[in-house]
Amino acid sequence: MNKTPQYDGRDLLRLTTAGSVDDGKSTLIGRLLADTGALSSDQLASLAAQAVQSGQEHIDLAQITDGLSAEREQGITIDVAYRYFATPGRSYILADVPGHEQYTRNMVTGASKATAALLLVDGRSGMTRQTRRHACIAALLGIEDVVFAVNKMDLVDFSQDAFAAAEAEIVGFTARLGFRTRHVVPVSAKQGDNVVHAGRAMDWYPGPPLLDVLDGLPASAGVAQGPFRMAIQMALRPQTSDTHDFRGLMGRVQQGSVSIGDRVAILPGGRESTVTGILGPGGLPINAAEAGRSVILTLADNIDAGRGSLIAAAEDRPRETRTLTAALCWLDDRPQDPRANYLLRASTRTVAARIALPESRLDVDTLDTTPGGDKLAANDIGTVEIRLQDDVACDAYAACKATGAFIVIDPRTNATVAAGMIDHGI
Amino acid sequence: MTVTAEAVVDLGPAQAAAPLGHLEALESEAIYILREAAAQFERPILLFSGGKDSAVILHLALKGFAPGTPPFTLLHVDTGYNYPEVLEFRDSTAEAAGMRLEVRSVEDSIAQGRVVLSRPDESRNAHQSVTLLDAIEDLAADACIGGARRDEEKARAKERVFSHRDAFGGWDPRRQRPELWALYHGAIAPGEHMRVFPISDWTEADVWRYIARERIALPPLYFAHQRDVVERNGRLIPAHPLISLKDGEAPETRSVRFRTVGDITCTCPVESEAATPEDILAETLAAETSERGATRLDDAASEAAMERRKTAGYF
Ligand SMILES: Nc1nc2c(ncn2[C@@H]2O[C@H](COP(=O)(O)OP(=O)(O)OP(=O)(O)O)[C@@H](O)[C@H]2O)c(=O)[nH]1
Ligand SMILES: [Mg+2]
Numbered sequence: 001m002n003k004t005p006q007y008d009g010r011d012l013l014r015l016t017t018a019g020s021v022d023d024g025k026s027t028l029i030g031r032l033l034a035d036t037g038a039l040s041s042d043q044l045a046s047l048a049a050q051a052v053q054s055g056q057e058h059i060d061l062a063q064i065t066d067g068l069s070a071e072r073e074q075g076i077t078i079d080v081a082y083r084y085f086a087t088p089g090r091s092y093i094l095a096d097v098p099g100h101e102q103y104t105r106n107m108v109t110g111a112s113k114a115t116a117a118l119l120l121v122d123g124r125s126g127m128t129r130q131t132r133r134h135a136c137i138a139a140l141l142g143i144e145d146v147v148f149a150v151n152k153m154d155l156v157d158f159s160q161d162a163f164a165a166a167e168a169e170i171v172g173f174t175a176r177l178g179f180r181t182r183h184v185v186p187v188s189a190k191q192g193d194n195v196v197h198a199g200r201a202m203d204w205y206p207g208p209p210l211l212d213v214l215d216g217l218p219a220s221a222g223v224a225q226g227p228f229r230m231a232i233q234m235a236l237r238p239q240t241s242d243t244h245d246f247r248g249l250m251g252r253v254q255q256g257s258v259s260i261g262d263r264v265a266i267l268p269g270g271r272e273s274t275v276t277g278i279l280g281p282g283g284l285p286i287n288a289a290e291a292g293r294s295v296i297l298t299l300a301d302n303i304d305a306g307r308g309s310l311i312a313a314a315e316d317r318p319r320e321t322r323t324l325t326a327a328l329c330w331l332d333d334r335p336q337d338p339r340a341n342y343l344l345r346a347s348t349r350t351v352a353a354r355i356a357l358p359e360s361r362l363d364v365d366t367l368d369t370t371p372g373g374d375k376l377a378a379n380d381i382g383t384v385e386i387r388l389q390d391d392v393a394c395d396a397y398a399a400c401k402a403t404g405a406f407i408v409i410d411p412r413t414n415a416t417v418a419a420g421m422i423d424h425g426i
Numbered sequence: 427m428t429v430t431a432e433a434v435v436d437l438g439p440a441q442a443a444a445p446l447g448h449l450e451a452l453e454s455e456a457i458y459i460l461r462e463a464a465a466q467f468e469r470p471i472l473l474f475s476g477g478k479d480s481a482v483i484l485h486l487a488l489k490g491f492a493p494g495t496p497p498f499t500l501l502h503v504d505t506g507y508n509y510p511e512v513l514e515f516r517d518s519t520a521e522a523a524g525m526r527l528e529v530r531s532v533e534d535s536i537a538q539g540r541v542v543l544s545r546p547d548e549s550r551n552a553h554q555s556v557t558l559l560d561a562i563e564d565l566a567a568d569a570c571i572g573g574a575r576r577d578e579e580k581a582r583a584k585e586r587v588f589s590h591r592d593a594f595g596g597w598d599p600r601r602q603r604p605e606l607w608a609l610y611h612g613a614i615a616p617g618e619h620m621r622v623f624p625i626s627d628w629t630e631a632d633v634w635r636y637i638a639r640e641r642i643a644l645p646p647l648y649f650a651h652q653r654d655v656v657e658r659n660g661r662l663i664p665a666h667p668l669i670s671l672k673d674g675e676a677p678e679t680r681s682v683r684f685r686t687v688g689d690i691t692c693t694c695p696v697e698s699e700a701a702t703p704e705d706i707l708a709e710t711l712a713a714e715t716s717e718r719g720a721t722r723l724d725d726a727a728s729e730a731a732m733e734r735r736k737t738a739g740y741f
Contacts (some may be wrong), residue, residue, distance in 0.1 A: 012448060040713070067580025068599050068731055079602055081583045082576045084629050091448075093627060104605045112606040227662040233458070234465040238494030246493060252608075260440060278440065281453055283438040284491030292446050294490065295456040307465050331604050345609055370520070405607045414613040416604045 001077035010091045011219035016111045016143075018134035019120035021099035024151040026077055027370040028120065029096045029187035030061025036197035038085040039064065048273035061189070065096040076100055080110040087215055090423055093371070101126050101130055104137075104379045105331035108419055112405075113136055115220040116145040118210075123156045126166050127173060135177060136381065140327060140421065142401060144180040145217045150152045154188040171224065176367050181217065185210050224291040226258035228264070229395070231347030235306045236296055248279065248296035249305060253331040254347070254402035256313065258297070259288040263314035272314050273299040308349040310393045310403065318393045318403055324386040327397075327424040328376060329356070332410065332417035335377040342417070344388060348407040352389035353408065355418075358382030364425045369426060378416070382426055397421035438498045449635055456483075456624040457490035459587060459610065460571065464497050468613035470622070471562070472498040474527070476516030477687050478510075478572030478644055482633055483624060485547045485642050486643050487571075487740035490521060499526050501561055503554045506533040506691040507668055518690065530561040555739040557715035559595040562619055569612065572692035577629045593617035628696040629687075631710050638703035647684045648706070650698045654679055694702045 012297040017025040026320050033039050047059040052250040054060075063083040066072055077098040083391055085092050095110030099120075106124045111117065117138040121127055125342040127135075139145060146169050155161040163186040186202055187196060187210055191200035194209045207213070258264070281284045289295045297311065305311075330336060336355060344353035358372035361382035369383075376382050397404030444450065459484075463470050472487060474480045487496035500520050520527035534539040535557045543553070562570060576583045584601050588610045603611065612620050626632070634673070637644065654665035654677040663669060665677035668690050682695035683706070700706045732740075 055592055063584070065580075067584050070600060075487050078600055079584050081580075083583065084577050084625065084627075101719075107600070109606060111605045231451040233461040236491065236494050240494075247573070250461050279493070280443050281457055281489040281492075283489075284443075287441040289443060290446060292454055293443070294454040294461070345611060347609075402608070405609070407604075407606055407609050407611060409611060409613065413612075414611075414615065416606070416611055419604070419606050 010089055011088060012091050012093065012157055013217060014095075014114045014220045015118055016095040016107075016114035016138075017120065017212065017315045018107060018111065018117050018131075020134075020139055021076060021100055021101075021121040022127040022191045023099060023122045023131070025067045025099060025118075025120050026081075026096050027060075028151065028187065028195065029083065029094060029120070030064040030208075031189045031192055032085065033064060033085055033197045034061060034086065035192060036085060039048040040351075044149065046322040047093070058190075063331070073364040077231070078103055079106045082153075087211065088121055090215055090219070092211045099130060100136075101133075101379060103417075104133070107134060108137060108141070108329060108331060109142050111143060111265050112419070114143060114340070116147070116214075117143050118214070118215050119148045120167055121148055121150050121170065121328075123150045123152045123162050123166055126169050129365060131286070132173060133379065134276040135174060136362060136364050136367070137176040137180065137329065140381065140424070140426065141212065142397065143420075146174070146179045146182050146370070147210070147213055147217070148174075148182070148184045150184060150187050151190075152185045153186045153193065153202065154191050157344050158186075158193070158327040159189075160202075160204045163202075166387035173367075176177055179410075181335035183207075183213050185213055191371050208410050211357060224400070224402065226255045226400055228258050228262070228311075228313040228385075229254040229256065229400055230297070230311045230313065231349070231403070232294075232305060232307055232309045233348055246298075248298050248310065251311070251348075252294045253289050253291045255400050257290040258289055258295075258311075264299070264311050265314045265317050266303050267310045267312060267318060268320045268391035269309075270317070270320070271301070273303055276300050296412070310347060310349070312393070315368060318395045318400075320391045322388045322391055324388065324394070324422055326384060326386060326406070326420040326422045327426045328382055328384045328408070328421075329419045330376040330378055330380045330382075330417065331419060332377050332415055336375040336418075338375065341411070342405050343411050344386065344392070344420075345409060346392055346394055347398075347403060350409075351392055354387045355408065358384050358389075360426070381426055386420075394422050398424065446663070449632065449639065452625070452632060453486065453489070453636070455627070456486045456709055459624040460487050460490045460496070460624065462588075462610045463517065463569050463624075464491075465612075467620065469565065469567050470569035470571060471501045471528075471565060471567045472496070472571040472574070473502070474500040474516065474520065475502050475688075476512040476519065476645055477573075478637065478648060479575070479625065480632060480634060481644055483571065483573045484519065484523060485640060486624060495524055497564065499528060499567075501528045501530065501565070501567075501570075503558045503561065504529055504531040504533075504555060505689045506531055509645070509647055509687060509690060511647055512645045512687050515643075519643070525694065528561065530557050532557050535560065541718050553739075555595070555735065559739045563597070567619060568614060569620045569622055571624065573625055575628050575630070575633070576624050576626050579732045581736055583738075585623065585723055587623050588612055588663070589621040589623065590614065591619050591621060591739070594712070595619070597621075597736045597739075599733065599737065624734055631707060634703055634707040634710055638707055645687060647687050647695075649702070650678050650681050650700050650705075652681045653682050653695060655682060655695065662697065663694055665688070666690055 082096040097107040097110040230251040242273040360369040395403045406420045655662040656675040683698040
């Protein structure tokens with residue numbers, strides 16, 4: 001769709017947009033793509049044709065990512081769009097998410113895979129409740145780097161005072177959210193000022209344009225460090241004549257690394273064994289595998305293990321439990337039912353779950369936690385106790401994202417109703 | 427299931443793996459997704475047309491399940507307008523993989539009255555959905571794995587990796603399931619199915635880079651060859667009995683290759699001298715137009731063409 005990026009020698013950043021409806025997220029992504037030459041000639045031609053058809057003077061940059069007809073009709077983003085582009089030193093996987101409250105679940109979808117967020121704020125109005133909610137969700141999901149773009153500066157005459165006011169508000173609000181880096185940059189997505197090129201309208205602004213700020217953020221870490229974790233996706237028993245006794249455990253290393261000879265534990269249950277073989281893609285024998293690699297492990301002992309079990313470093317195991325405390329982000333339009341049997345899915349394990357009324361909930365305006373109150377409803381963030389029908393092996397989300405995250409499924413509708421983070425403060 | 431003592435497969439001594447670069451990470455992620463599909467569904471099918479994206483998916487499946495065989499049935503929906511080289515490649519590749527191949531044809535759907543063309547020369551491409559959905563029903567498939575990528579087209583850029591289809595085979599872009607972290611959730615109600623896209627996050631260049639690295643075989647049409655074509659609206663139209671020429675159009679022989687090999691009536695080649703995957707990668711990186719823009723006659727018709735076809739069950 002776009003001119004294809006070149007990854008050779010570049011690092012990778014998984015970036016999500018965020019912010020209130022209409023603050024200009026999609027326009028800004030369109031601007032970034034257009035001004036870095038990432039759009040192909042046929043795409044530009046089709047945008048120009050649309051502008052002529054709708055009688056507009058300029059092409060609508062938001063239409064580059066707003067790919068659904070309902071989105072183009074209503075002028076809002078409904079669901080995440082993924083785009084791929086590259087600068088000389090970095091390739092980007094961009095998720096352009098919707099700002100509308102009704103589609104917060106799609107924002108969570110886009111943000112769950114990102115390590116950095118580009119949060120938009122309208123220079124005229126400053127932060128809204130939804131901007132604050134998105135900032136909270138980004139922090140909760142463990143996004144460490146955030147760049148605030150104070151947008152529509154053209155509508156406030158590129159005023160330094162307007163920017164300073166927005167910046168002060170942002171700095172004040174984010175102080176408690178614990179991001180590793182936080183930048184604030186004034187831009188006009190529509191006109192292009194300070195996005196890829198500095199432009200002259202804001203010569204009072206001493207910093208680099210937005211793209212340089214993004215290029216300077218820490219790259220998305222390739223390998224998750226920590227004790228070895230790998231959820232079993234399925235057991236492999238090929239049973240052909242030359243592989244008759246072969247039994248392997250298939251999975252993708254979630255954290256740390258595994259080597260031949262390592263002692264591992266299979267959870268739940270906790271039986272120990274030794275890794276005797278590691279097969280990489282293609283069944284190629286390798287002596288070690290790091291996080292992110294899909295492998296097949298063979299073990300020294302005859303252990304009952306299959307989908308739903310977790311293989312972990314024997315000396316540094318996750319905990320096994322039937323009760324959890326977790327931060328929960330409710331996503332479904334139907335509110336929580338404390339008497340319903342939900343399904344909790346963590347890694348490859350699915351168990352029945354009851355979710356108690358929240359112990360506390362987050363006020364996204366003040367960042368204060370308030371006493372739990374009633375059921376969690378769409379867009380609510382709270383701390384809950386969860387009772388499980390069976391044991392689950394898990395880590396705190398802060399220690400290992402892959403084994404500390406879960407989703408809640410309503411078995412009546414198969415809908416994903418909530419996103420959870422184990423032992424995670426709100 | 428139990429795990430016994432040792433692997434008896436002798437594949438030589440264990441070696442240090444190459445570091446996990448971008449391509450290795452994409453490969454491992456695709457294998458992870460394919461294994462999730464195998465684990466979560468009872469009768470998953472893998473769409474295999476003989477085109478480059480499906481050749482890549484099949485290659486990934488073979489690598490992901492070695493030393494075993496991928497637990498997928500291969501399915502090709504044949505419009506009846508495919509190049510013979512592609513069909514030969516399809517059959518020989520499926521046989522070498524040791525996997526069952528089902529072929530369903532739009533021609534049969536027309537003969538059965540399931541597809542009605544508005545004019546005899548109407549493109550059959552969009553009608554594939556009927557044949558595909560019938561095949562899914564006949565094979566009782568609960569998942570359908572395909573090689574679509576998000577960088578191909580605007581509506582595809584919006585789609586989940588596990589993409590839900592209702593009992594009518596339809597996609598509802600306004601009500602997609604949240605898809606969080608790497609937790610692909612495949613539960614469906616009877617009659618529904620899931621589309622699974624393991625190379626969603628790959629770009630066209632990634633695909634060529636991978637084909638080059640893995641030496642994946644492809645139909646010869648993908649590489650530069652001499653072909654009679656006419657130039658129409660900036661596109662090269664192959665001179666072929668299925669395509670009627672307009673007044674004043676005279677075919678000339680040019681060196682061309684196909685970027686996608688679909689239905690003859692709606693796939694155009696591009697001018698090229700590229701003889702190897704490496705050459706094609708170099709051309710891809712320098713290309714000014716997108717894969718579909720340059721080569722697909724059907725998508726150019728309207729902004730929302732793809733979305734409309736997808737909501738009706740198209741891939
Ligand atoms: N004047 C001016 N208008 C802008 C600017 N950026 C965006 N807009 C306009 O603001 C409106 C909303 O822009 P979008 O990019 O669709 O906003 P969004 O944040 O993506 O909205 P959602 O995705 O629906 O949440 C459009 O009419 C844009 O043209 C800017 O810098 N200046
Ligand atoms: Mg938008």
